Amino acid sequence: MKKIVITGQSGFIGSHLYNYLKYVSKDFEIIPFEDHFFKDEAKLKSIVKKADVLVHLAALNRHNDPDEIFKTNKQLVEKIINACNATNSKPHIIFASSTQEARDNPYGLSKKEGRLMFSKWAREKGATFTGLIIPNVFGPFGRPFYNSVVATFSYQLIHNKTPKIEVDARLKLIYVQELIEEIHRIIHKTIGNEKYYIKHTEETRVSEILTILTQYKNNYIIQNAIPELQTEFKRNLFNTFRSYIxxxxxxxxxxxxxxxxxxxxxxxxxxxxxxxxxxxxxxxxxxxxxxxxxxxxxxxxxxxxxxxxxxxxxxxxxxxxxxxxxxxxxxxxxxxxxxxxxxxxxxxxxxxxxxxxxxxxxxxxxxxxxxx
Known part of the structure; x- marks a missing residue:
C-alpha cells in the first residue's frame, strides 16, 4: 500500500480527502499530519521520508496583511522541498493550486509560485509532480466567510442572517467529493503533470446559487419538505446547505x-x-x-x-x-x-x-x- 501524507489534513479539502481514503477507499496507508509539524524540522523530515505520495493542501487563504498570504504559502513549499532534499526523498507531490493563478492577488500569486518551485524541484530530482489547477470548490463542512460563497450563504440562511452579493460573478464550480475522487485517481495512476487542470462540473452565477439556497431554506427549514433535487448539482448544494444545521x-x-x-x-x-x-x-x-x-x-x-x-x-x-x-x-x-x-x-x-x-x-x- 502506498503511504500518503496530506498537509492541511484538518482543513476543508484535506479532511474530505483524509476521510475518503480512510473510510471509503481504504487502499492507502495514511500517515497523520498536523499543522504544527511545519514548525518542527525533524518531525517534517521524518514524515516526508516515509511518504510515497505527499498531497500539499495546507495554505493561508485570507489574512489582514496580503503580504502574509504570499510569504506563508511560499514558506510552506520551501519547507517541504528542504525536508525532501535533506532526507533524499522523492515522493510523488500533488500540489493544490488554483484558477486564481491568473489573477493578480497574493493568494493566486503564491499558488503559482509554489507550483513553479515544486516543478523545478521535481525536474532536478527526477521526481513525479502534479500541479492541480482547481476551480472554486464547495461542499459540506466548509468554513463560512473563508472557503466558498456557498458555505457563507448556507451558514447565513440557516442562522437567519441576510446574505449579500458583493459581485454577481459567474463561478466555475466543483463539488468537493468530485475533486477528491479525481485526486484519488491521480494517486492511483501516478499521473504527473506540472499544470493539471481540474475541470469544473458546474457554471453558474452567485445570484443563482443564492436563489436555490433560499428555496432550500423555505422548503426544508420552514415547510419541512425535501426540495426538488433532480440534478447532481442541486443534490450537492442541498447536502452542503444542510451541513450547517x-x-x-x-x-x-x-x-x-x-x-x-x-x-x-x-x-x-x-x-x-x-x-x-x-x-x-x-x-x-x-x-x-x-x-x-x-x-x-x-x-x-x-x-x-x-x-x-x-x-x-x-x-x-x-x-x-x-x-x-x-x-x-x-x-x-x-x-x-x-x-x-x-x-x-x-x-x-x-x-x-x-x-x-x-x-x-x-x-x-x-x-x-x-x-x-
Missing part, C-alpha cells in the same frame, strides 16, 4: 398529528424529488445501521414503538442521541458523513418508516460500514 438543536422535528374517531394521520415525508419509501419491523433490543453515506439523503420516522437514534460524524468522537416514540411522531434526517444506527428500546416490535432520495442500487449502495 445544528443537529443537536434542530432534530427531532415533531410532526402534526391529525386525530379523529377513526384514529390519527401523520404526514411523515413531504418531498419534491424522487426517491424510495420503505419500512422495517425491529425486535426489542435489536440495532440496525452502523453505516454512513456520502451522497444519500435519508429520513427516519418511528411510527410504532420506542427507539434511540444515534449519529456520529466520521472522524469525531461525539455521539448525538435522539429518543423517539411512535406516539409522538417526529423525523430525523441523517446528514452525509455521519455514521448512524437505530435501536429498539421498547418491549414490543418497533416499526420505522425510512425515506431516501434515491432508489436502492445493489451495485452502488453508497453505504459504508462504521460503528457509531
Amino acid at each position: 445544528d443537529i443537536d438543536k434542530f432534530y427531532p422535528v415533531y410532526l402534526e398529528k391529525r386525530e379523529d374517531n377513526r384514529g390519527f394521520l401523520v404526514e411523515s415525508v413531504k418531498e419534491r424529488t424522487g426517491g424510495q419509501l420503505f419500512y422495517s419491523f425491529t425486535l426489542p433490543g435489536i440495532t440496525r445501521g452502523n453505516h454512513f453515506h456520502i451522497r444519500k439523503i435519508e429520513r427516519f420516522c418511528v411510527i410504532k414503538g420506542q427507539a434511540i437514534i444515534r449519529l456520529r460524524k466520521i472522524g469525531t468522537r461525539k455521539i448525538v442521541e435522539y429518543e423517539v416514540d411512535g406516539n409522538n411522531p417526529a423525523f430525523i434526517d441523517i446528514p452525509i458523513w455521519y455514521t448512524h444506527n437505530i435501536t429498539n428500546i421498547g418491549k414490543d416490535e418497533m416499526i420505522t418508516l425510512f425515506w431516501s432520495n434515491e432508489i436502492f442500487n445493489p451495485d452502488d449502495t453508497d453505504t459504508f460500514f462504521e460503528k457509531v
Whole structure:
C-alpha cells in the first residue's frame, strides 16, 4: 500500500480527502499530519521520508496583511522541498493550486509560485509532480466567510442572517467529493503533470446559487419538505446547505398529528424529488445501521414503538442521541458523513418508516460500514 501524507489534513479539502481514503477507499496507508509539524524540522523530515505520495493542501487563504498570504504559502513549499532534499526523498507531490493563478492577488500569486518551485524541484530530482489547477470548490463542512460563497450563504440562511452579493460573478464550480475522487485517481495512476487542470462540473452565477439556497431554506427549514433535487448539482448544494444545521438543536422535528374517531394521520415525508419509501419491523433490543453515506439523503420516522437514534460524524468522537416514540411522531434526517444506527428500546416490535432520495442500487449502495 502506498503511504500518503496530506498537509492541511484538518482543513476543508484535506479532511474530505483524509476521510475518503480512510473510510471509503481504504487502499492507502495514511500517515497523520498536523499543522504544527511545519514548525518542527525533524518531525517534517521524518514524515516526508516515509511518504510515497505527499498531497500539499495546507495554505493561508485570507489574512489582514496580503503580504502574509504570499510569504506563508511560499514558506510552506520551501519547507517541504528542504525536508525532501535533506532526507533524499522523492515522493510523488500533488500540489493544490488554483484558477486564481491568473489573477493578480497574493493568494493566486503564491499558488503559482509554489507550483513553479515544486516543478523545478521535481525536474532536478527526477521526481513525479502534479500541479492541480482547481476551480472554486464547495461542499459540506466548509468554513463560512473563508472557503466558498456557498458555505457563507448556507451558514447565513440557516442562522437567519441576510446574505449579500458583493459581485454577481459567474463561478466555475466543483463539488468537493468530485475533486477528491479525481485526486484519488491521480494517486492511483501516478499521473504527473506540472499544470493539471481540474475541470469544473458546474457554471453558474452567485445570484443563482443564492436563489436555490433560499428555496432550500423555505422548503426544508420552514415547510419541512425535501426540495426538488433532480440534478447532481442541486443534490450537492442541498447536502452542503444542510451541513450547517445544528443537529443537536434542530432534530427531532415533531410532526402534526391529525386525530379523529377513526384514529390519527401523520404526514411523515413531504418531498419534491424522487426517491424510495420503505419500512422495517425491529425486535426489542435489536440495532440496525452502523453505516454512513456520502451522497444519500435519508429520513427516519418511528411510527410504532420506542427507539434511540444515534449519529456520529466520521472522524469525531461525539455521539448525538435522539429518543423517539411512535406516539409522538417526529423525523430525523441523517446528514452525509455521519455514521448512524437505530435501536429498539421498547418491549414490543418497533416499526420505522425510512425515506431516501434515491432508489436502492445493489451495485452502488453508497453505504459504508462504521460503528457509531
